[in-house]
Amino acid sequence: MGYVPEKTILERYARLTVECGLRDGKGIEPGETVIVYGQEDTKPLYYEVCAEIWRRGGNVIHNFRPEDEEPYNFSATYYRLASDAQLTHFPEAYTRGLIDQADHIIFLLGDRHPTAAKDVDPAKKATEAPTAEKYWAIRNPKERAGKLHWTIVLWGTEALAAEAGISLEEYWAQIRAACHLDDPDPVARWKETTAKIERYRDWLNGLNIDRLHVEAPGTDLWLTLGRQRKWLGGGGANIPSFEIFTSPDWRGTQGKITFTEPLYYQGALIKGVRLEFTDGLVSAAHAEEGAEQLAAMVAMPGGNRVGEYSLTDARLSNITRFMADTLYDENVGGPYGNTHLAIGLSLTECFTGDEASVSDAEWEALGFNHTAAIHCDIVATSDRTVTATLADGTERVIYAGGRFTLGDGE
DSSP, rough: OOOOOOHHHHHHHHHHHHHSSTTTOOOOOTEEEEEEEEEEEGGGHHHHHHHHHTTTTTTTEEEEEEEOOOOHHHHHHHHHHHHHHHHOOOOOHHHHHHHHHSEEEEEEEEOSSSTTTTTTTTTHHHHTHOOOOOOOOHHHHHTTOOOOOOEEEEEOHHHHHHHSSSOOHHHHHHHHHHHTTSOOOOOOOHHHHHHHHHHHHHHHTTTTTEEEEEEEEEEEEEEEEETTTTBSSSSSSSSSOOOEOOOEEEEEEEEEEOOOEEEEETTTTBOOEEEEETEEEEEEEEEBBHHHHHHHHHHHHTTSSEEEEEEOOOOOOOOOOOOOSSHHHHHOOOOOOOOEEEOOOGGGGGGGSSSSGGGGHHHHHHTOOOOOOOEEEEEEOOOEEEEETTTSEEEEEEEEETTTTSSSSS
């Protein structure tokens, strides 16, 4: 397994995950049930997370998975052998029971072989799309009702460090800095950062923005926020998370955007992504590497529409470099922070009303891409200027030089 952080660090990481990652940063209550997903290499953190849940009176449903590594490459072998009937098989009764039982879900990411399925035909992966739609159809209503919460955390592996071009110790140094794990009280530090994020978020929500214009090298993109939208940020649902995001009305997307960071998706690597939008839909998708996989993603149900737009202020994030994992790459600080755009599923929590009361037809009328089969975040760290057109027709630069332009020196 190589380098493993000391037990004190793992205990802090587990406490941060359970206390700040769930229920919008409020943690779990005694008697609640948490599904914990993990892979073999995450075992030290998986253990500490389970211990922290039990310490707080919670219950654990285990989902501990084997790694994809030769000669036991489960993912590649499955795709090689599975028929279309197997690829579209969905254990509906099991999934309904699992979601019904759970109050929270924790995903511990830590791939030993992040490109295990890189040689699989993208069309075969896309055949699985209906299973994702069925899964989200079961999970989303409970989330929208505020009865299911989740978070994602990262375990650094030799493979991820190699993909990022650094040693495993250097990789973990980024995780420790991002999550304040060298601080005796990372929860307190996390809450301080959250308060700053929420301040920027509230400022954005108070501007009454109609449209956004994003300008950067290779980028000239217009986004329409849409009716009954809000910006979100802070709280849990990803440890760490420094982004402030919304789900635009997909119908108002126009122009082009160039992404600087490589993308890992379904065990494949995609580099040099550029997307062009016409009347809300992806009209052209380019990639310097992995173009076939990108085309398959865009061809999936809802994959040709925007589901999310996000900005990260460089001052808030201690992540300074590419990490070969979307969780960290979409939260990188560095000189210019980052922006990311997701194609696919909208985040209905960005709706200002009662999510549970909205019908499918109403989601469509509001411009939420709410039935897509994927949600894939693609990241750019280039210097950008984001100009907002407000409801009264005035324009205001809201982001430049890697920072939100709140205008008070902060």
